[in-house]
Amino acid sequence: MKFILTKELGRLARWLRILGFDSEYFTQDKESTLIIKALQEERIILTRNVRLGRHPGIRKLHISSNYLSEQLRQALRELPLKPNEALMFTRCIICNEPLANIEKEKVKTQVPEYVFKTQSDFVRCPVCKRIYWQGSHWGKVAKTLEEITR
């Protein structure tokens, strides 16, 4: 299940990526480009744009709220998505690229000393080279999700 989100939904795109779902963020205005990309890559369109027309073969979810927590709640309710801890943080929040494991020794100069001392598993985005680790993000995300989805 893959998604493409239109430009009003940047924060929701980041959240779907945190949860591990392949979510392109489409920032252009051209509807035809959006439709072609969605068709070619078999992505469901998430949008707040009510003027976006109907197109054969396109799946679309109109997101009704302006608020992130409502948006995420709606997406989790109306799409066949289940947040799964094993999937979380498997994708770069910025690039949507799948993250790859990286040896701890290789990140020594790239993460804060405290993090290096206390964490053992690191992953890296192959595109932007950003490094992620479990640390405190996980707990925070789990807590936010719990608040949103209960």
Ligand SMILES: [Zn+2]
């Ligand atoms: Zn990246």
